[in-house]
Amino acid sequence: MEVTLKAPAKINLSLDVLGKRADGYHELSTVMQTVDLYDTIRISDNDSGKVTISCSYEGVPCDDRNICAKAAYRFFDHCRLPVSGVHIDIDKTIPTQAGLAGGSSDGAAVIMGLNFLFNTRLTPAEMIQIGEKIGADVPFCIEGGTRLCTGIGATMKKLPSFHGVHLVICKPDTVSVSTAEAYQKVDALQKHPCYTDEMVKALFSRDLFMITSSIFNDFELALQIPEVIKIKKTMLDCKAKGAGMSGSGSAVFAVFQSESKAKKCCELLRQTYPETFLCKPIKIGCSIE
Numbered sequence: 001m002e003v004t005l006k007a008p009a010k011i012n013l014s015l016d017v018l019g020k021r022a023d024g025y026h027e028l029s030t031v032m033q034t035v036d037l038y039d040t041i042r043i044s045d046n047d048s049g050k051v052t053i054s055c056s057y058e059g060v061p062c063d064d065r066n067i068c069a070k071a072a073y074r075f076f077d078h079c080r081l082p083v084s085g086v087h088i089d090i091d092k093t094i095p096t097q098a099g100l101a102g103g104s105s106d107g108a109a110v111i112m113g114l115n116f117l118f119n120t121r122l123t124p125a126e127m128i129q130i131g132e133k134i135g136a137d138v139p140f141c142i143e144g145g146t147r148l149c150t151g152i153g154a155t156m157k158k159l160p161s162f163h164g165v166h167l168v169i170c171k172p173d174t175v176s177v178s179t180a181e182a183y184q185k186v187d188a189l190q191k192h193p194c195y196t197d198e199m200v201k202a203l204f205s206r207d208l209f210m211i212t213s214s215i216f217n218d219f220e221l222a223l224q225i226p227e228v229i230k231i232k233k234t235m236l237d238c239k240a241k242g243a244g245m246s247g248s249g250s251a252v253f254a255v256f257q258s259e260s261k262a263k264k265c266c267e268l269l270r271q272t273y274p275e276t277f278l279c280k281p282i283k284i285g286c287s288i289e
């Protein structure tokens with residue numbers, strides 16, 4: 001048996017790091033949005049008794065370090081099943097180390113795919129419970145759409161959907177951000193009001209100007225990556241309504257009302273940055289094809 005899933009990328013329309021908890025984790029308040037930029041995950045069963053991975057994207061480990069392998073072991077453990085032979089093939093489109101949750105979404109797809117393959121009838125809440133143990137963004141990638149995520153990122157509240165716009169996502173290839181370093185720099189920032197509250201209000205108002213003026217990211221503020229600043233300027237010069245960095249970077253997204261302006265911006269940026277994509281917000285998370 002085989003199952004194929006689409007694992008979407010996410011962007012952070014807004015991201016506030018509220019502070020460090022006693023256990024070392026950071027408390028976040030962020031609005032996440034899935035987009036139609038997908039990795040494709042193919043899962044097949046076999047009688048090897050092992051979880052194996054294939055992926056040709058540079059820098060993605062094809063062993064037990066892969067988030068998909070971790071997700072598979074967590075799934076079998078949760079369902080009290082012995083580890084079965086499964087092969088997971090990852091066809092990556094989502095850039096890595098971009099703040100686009102590529103790995104998390106692949107992991108979310110594996111939980112959904114194994115639930116289908118092994119007919120385990122897990123509820124979304126149970127799949128989220130497994131996802132939480134793999135990474136803070138995994139629960140969101142199971143649900144998708146437009147959501148306010150708080151706590152370490154795994155507590156979710158559905159928001160009015162963000163749609164009717166065109167997005168350009170651009171990943172500079174020369175920059176990779178260490179998450180630990182990113183948090184250190186954020187910790188050194190001066191305290192400010194929670195801008196994500198403004199984004200939530202803006203989404204309820206359904207006013208595009210309010211939404212695009214509320215795009216904010218504490219990591220962008222703390223890191224001040226020159227390449228990100230340059231890309232954002234190009235996007236705004238191309239008449240984007242708003243732009244910002246996603247997650248801990250280094251991908252940058254821009255919101256356009258006009259499809260032709262978005263296309264032009266995408267073509268322009270692609271000349272310098274091959275990992276530039278034209279996409280749209282979507283209302284769902286991982287799905288079976």
Ligand code: ATP
Pocket residue numbers: 059060061065066067068090095096097098099100101102103104106107137247248249
């Ligand atoms: P996030 O937005 O959740 O912080 P990210 O975009 O910063 O995610 P990922 O694409 O999830 O980063 O990848 C980070 C690292 O995780 C990669 O460099 C890679 O070494 C490792 N990794 C493990 N499994 C995967 C996977 N299935 N896809 C991508 N990267 C993976």
